Structure formats: C-alpha cells, structure tokens
Amino acid sequence: KAGVTQTPRYLIKTRGQQVTLSCSPISGHRSVSWYQQTPGQGLQFLFEYFSETQRNKGNFPGRFSGRQFSNSRSEMNVSTLELGDSALYLCASSLDGTDYNEQFFGPGTRLTVL
Amino acid sequence: AQKITQTQPGMFVQEKEAVTLDCTYDTSDPSYGLFWYKQPSSGEMIFLIYQGSYDQQNATEGRYSLNFQKARKSANLVISASQLGDSAMYFCATLGGSEKLVFGKGTKLTVNP
Numbered sequence: 235k236a237g238v239t240q241t242p243r244y245l246i247k248t249r250g251q252q253v254t255l256s257c258s259p260i261s262g263h264r265s266v267s268w269y270q271q272t273p274g275q276g277l278q279f280l281f282e283y284f285s286e287t288q289r290n291k292g293n294f295p296g297r298f299s300g301r302q303f304s305n306s307r308s309e310m311n312v313s314t315l316e317l318g319d320s321a322l323y324l325c326a327s328s329l330d331g332t333d334y335n336e337q338f339f340g341p342g343t344r345l346t347v348l
Numbered sequence: 349a350q351k352i353t354q355t356q357p358g359m360f361v362q363e364k365e366a367v368t369l370d371c372t373y374d375t376s377d378p379s380y381g382l383f384w385y386k387q388p389s390s391g392e393m394i395f396l397i398y399q400g401s402y403d404q405q406n407a408t409e410g411r412y413s414l415n416f417q418k419a420r421k422s423a424n425l426v427i428s429a430s431q432l433g434d435s436a437m438y439f440c441a442t443l444g445g446s447e448k449l450v451f452g453k454g455t456k457l458t459v460n461p
Contacts, residue, residue: 267448277439277451290448322391337449339385339393 236261238327238340246346252313255343259306259327265289266308267337268300271322280323283308284330312345320347350375350442352452360458361430368415369425369455371440380442382423383449384414387437396438399423430459 239258247253259266267290268280279292283302300310306327312319322344328337351374361367373382384396399407399414407414415424427434435458441451 269449276453277441277449279448279450282448292448324391324393326393337395339395342391344391 238325238338240323240325240340240343242343243341244344244346246348247315248348249315249317251315252311253315253345254309254311255323255325255345257308257310257325257327257340259308259325260338263327263329263338264306265328265330266302266306267326267328268308268310269324269326270294271324271342272318272320277324280310315347317347319345321345350377350380350450352440352442352450354440354452354455356455357453358456358458360460361427363432363459363461364429366426366428367430367457369427369438369440369457371423371425371452373421373423373440373442375442382414382416383441383443384412384423384425385439385441385451386434387439387454389436393439397425427457432459432461435459 241256265284267282269277271277281300282290286302297313302308322342324339324342326337326339353372380401382399386394386396397407397409397412397414399416406416411428413426437454437456439451439454441449443449
C-alpha cells in the first residue's frame with residue numbers, strides 16, 4: 235500500500251511569486267491535513283479537507299489556500315510569497331480525520347523563498 | 349486553546365539505555381488525546397504512541413511507553429533500550445475539541461554508540 239506522497243519535495247521561489255504544493259493521500263483516505271513547520275514557530279496546523287470540503291482552518295492569512303479533488307488528492311497554494319513562508323510543508327491523511335492514531339504523514343515539501 | 353511544552357531542546361543517551369522525553373500540556377477540553385511523533389532527518393512524521401485522557405492505563409507500544417500523569421498534566425515518552433536509529437526529533441502533540449493537532453517545539457534525541 236503506497237504511503238502519502240507529496241510533490242515536489244523541494245522548491246525554490248522568490249518573494250511575490252505563488253506556489254502550489256500537492257499531496258496524494260493513502261488510497262481510501264478521505265481526510266487530508268496540512269501543516270507548516272518552521273524553526274521559529276514549530277509545527278502549525280494550516281487546514282483540513284474532507285470530501286472536497288474544508289473542515290478546519292488554522293490561523294494563517296488568506297494567502298494560504300487549499301482544495302481537495304474528488305479523488306482526495308489535495309493541493310495547497312500560497313500566493314504573494316514572503317521570506318517567512320520558507321518552511322517544510324507536511325500533509326497527513328487519514329480515513330475520516332477523527333482517528334489520529336491512523337493519521338499518516340508524507341515526507342513534506344521543503345519550500346525556500348528567496 | 350491547547351498548548352504543549354517540551355522543555356528539553358536536546359537530549360543525549362547511550363545506546364541500549366532508556367531515556368525519558370518530557371511533555372506538559374495545557375487544555376481546557378474535558379476529553380483530549382496526547383500523541384508522540386518521531387521525525388527523522390528525512391522529514392516524515394512517524395506516529396509512535398497515543399494516550400486518551402480517560403485511559404486508565406499508560407499506553408505502551410513496543411519500546412515506547414507513555415508516562416501519563418493527569419494531575420500534573422504531563423505525558424512523558426519513555427524509550428527503552430535506545431537504538432542508533434532512534435536519533436531524531438520527537439514531538440508531543442494534543443488533540444482536543446478543535447480536532448486539530450497542536451504540537452510542542454520538539455526534542456532532538458541523539459543516541460550515542
């Protein structure tokens with residue numbers, strides 16, 4: 235059974251650009267959550283999608299958005315990139331988002347903003 | 349709002365010895381869960397162990413056990429018989445009514461041969 239995959243693994247952008255990250259959950263999983271990890275702020279919850287609907291949202295500006303497709307794959311988009319957006323972005327999938335014992339994380343996308 | 353505090357930025361342990369990683373939490377939710385994750389240098393978060401606030405016994409998973417002291421609001425992770433492969437970042441997290449994980453800052457564990 236394939237794990238959670240995230241593409242790309244590494245990304246370099248410049249300030250003001252926008253970026254789209256992709257997450258493919260484990261087959262059969264319908265919930266996808268996104269987290270941002272930085273040395274200063276640690277791991278912070280961005281948002282969670284379930285059945286193509288955003289179910290939970292963290293305290294991030296509107297520049298951070300996401301969506302989920304009918305096959306449960308999810309994308310997150312960051313517009314007008316800032317230096318502080320440099321981070322490891324992790325996604326996690328689970329069957330329905332309520333059983334965190336069965337939440338599996340992907341390897342992450344490391345975004346560098348220059 | 350929930351909060352997790354991990355006071356040990358780094359810990360060192362000799363191979364085959366046991367080590368305890370500290371975690372204290374703050375939550376107003378009457379029912380909550382506590383989690384420990386391992387993050388190797390590759391970046392992937394690996395789930396280790398879970399403790400529910402109403403669980404009567406401390407959770408154990410192989411070499412991992414959770415020392416849950418509800419009155420002290422602590423949920424320390426104990427790793428027995430440390431292995432070189434245990435070297436990684438370890439994160440404590442909680443889940444309450446908000447249905448989202450709140451993580452601590454993490455502890456970097458180094459296992460020495």
